[in-house]
Amino acid sequence: MKNQEIARIFNELAEYLEMEGVAFKPYAYQKAALTLENLKDDVAAIYQQGGLKALKKIPGVGESMALKIEEYLKTGKIQYYEEFKQRLPIELNEIMAVEGLGPKKAKILYEHLGIRTLADLEAAAQAHQIAPLFGFGAKTEANILEAIEFVKRSKGRFLLGEILPLAEAVRDRLSRLPEVEQINIAGSVRRMKETIGDVDLLAISRAPDPVMDFFVSLPEVVRVWGQGHTKSSVRTKPGFDMDLRVIPAPSYGAALQYFTGSKEHNIALRKIAIDLGYKLSEYGLFKGSEIIAAVSEEAVYQALGLQWIPPELREDRGEIEAAAAGKLPKLIDYTDIRGDLHVHSNWNGGAHSIADIAAAARQLGYDYVGIADHTKFLRIERGLDEATLEKRNQEIDRLNQQLKDSGHDFTILKGCEANIMADGSIDITDESLAQQDFVIAGVHSQFKMTPEQMTERVITAMHNPHVDIIAHPTGRILKKRTEYEINLDQLIQAAQATGTVLEINAYPERLDLDDLNILKAKQAGVKLIINTDAHHIDQLRYMKYGIGQARRGWAEKPDIINAWPVAEMLKMLK
Secondary structure, eight states, rough: HHHHHHHHHHHHHHHHHHHOOSSSSHHHHHHHHHHHHHHHHHHHHHHHHHHHHHHHHHHOHHHHHHHHHHHHHHOOOOHHHHHHHHHSOOOOOTTTTTTTTOOOHHHHHHHHHHSSHHHHHHHHHTOOSSSSSSTTTHHHHHHHHOOOHHHHHHHEEHHHHHHHHHHHHHHHHHHSSSTEEEEEEEHHHHOOEEEEEEEEEEEEEHHHHHHHHHHTTTTTTEEEEEESSEEEEETTSSEEEEEEEEOGGGGGHHHHHHHOOHHHHHHHHHHHHHHHHOOTTTTEEETTTEEOSSOHHHHHHHHTTTOOOOOGGGGSHHHHHHHHTOOOBBBOTTOOOOOOEEOOOTTTTOOOOOOHHHHHHHHTTTSEEEEEBBTTTGGGGTTBBHHHHHHHHHHHHHHHHHHHHHTTOOOEEHHHHHBTTTTTTTSSEEEEEEEEEEEEEEOOOOOOOOHHHHHHHHHHHTSTTOOOOSSTOOOOOTTTBOOOHHHHHHHHHHHHHHEEEEEHHHHTTTTSOHHHHHHHHHHOOOOEEEEOBBBBBBGGGGGHHHHHHHHHOOOOOBGGGGSSSSHHHHHHOO
16 A cells, blocks of 8 residues: 555655744644554555545545645655755654654754764764754763664664554455465564564465465565565565465464564474474474474474463463463453543544544444543643643533433543653642543653652652553653663552553554563553554554553453453542
């Protein structure tokens, strides 16, 4: 689909326009990009069926943007964008990945120092050429060097949320071929790791050549590294590689287990096999030349004396010992969630009305949805003050009454995402917080505090009798910003003592808490919630990334409060 390509261009246009100091337009392009990123339908198909008129029906897309989309679909380029690139030839994807650098600073660096790439930026910072520039300084220069190191460590990795939709789309198209009997995604995607290097697909086919021809000819493919009878490798437009292997049916289970990994998990399994007098490989479990198990993963694990281990747990972190003892956790299922409590409405800059959000949540089979608009400190997000929050709550009351009168067993919950100030206080009055069904609080500024200061800041907020949930507790942004310095062990202890719930933020760039901290919280008896932080109704589908993260952290249904009925869930809150 062209959606992601056009969304990327629109996001970069927003950055170029911000460099130029243009008002309002950057936000319009960002909003259109957000819609395109989350659009379920292919924008090319929309245009083919209804032309410009259909494009203008896409939320946030007016005449000017519709014409640019049409131009891209017809020519593969947008001239307006190309002109900006010629005038300001900055590698925006590299420079904007550095925390603390916005479009205006990027323009200053280009105009004064000719910085276009990450390498240019690093060289200038190391030569101390940035500090003397107006608006920068030695501290900013040092922070830039630190952020560059973080970006370099993340290079070659892609967000699960970037890769999984494309991998699933390719799998589904291949599965419809008559020559394909079975196909699965393997590797770290199947294990739901938060960042991914590449994609592995395993198929069963008695006629693999037409399957391989179809695979290497996909529109997402920009380069073919190799095409063979049993394996083909390609590079996709987003930049990651994808391998397709055709496996004989009798060996499929062993191959799926092997190519799912992880490497550490597989090494541990091979040691068990050797101790039992077997040999384990991608072809099967053997005793000499005799095959013991290979057709299914379940058979392989059973022959090794183990329960079948869910892919998300396969990291050699105790799952093998638990499987040997028959004590694997009953992980939360992808169908267990009853509601999402972190959704932003158009009251604070989200794309959709509360009524639209409720309808979308009902379509997902939820029993409830929580509207958690930002509060007043976040002016950039149009945060709500006390009076506006009260008006929004009145709208929620009206909508709940309409749902009840129509016979719908569904509840819209009144909430907010309040801001934890530097001293741990909340940016909105206790009287206003007391009117909400739930309160989420999070850190959204002043990230460069000492571990002691940041820990005290968040723990102070936990002691507020109205704060129910701590949002994205470590503040990380994957591939862009490391977590702020905070003592998670103390935070978990405080959550347990105050009855505060910790969030697993399912937004693909966050996935915060991470899997190891989820396990720590679970072991301490702290309750968790999986929320999407959605600003668009199509982002409600991000829930599966959060569930995958929870499963990687060994979380079970009793650990996740929004897997519970609404009345039971609300009793858990302060």
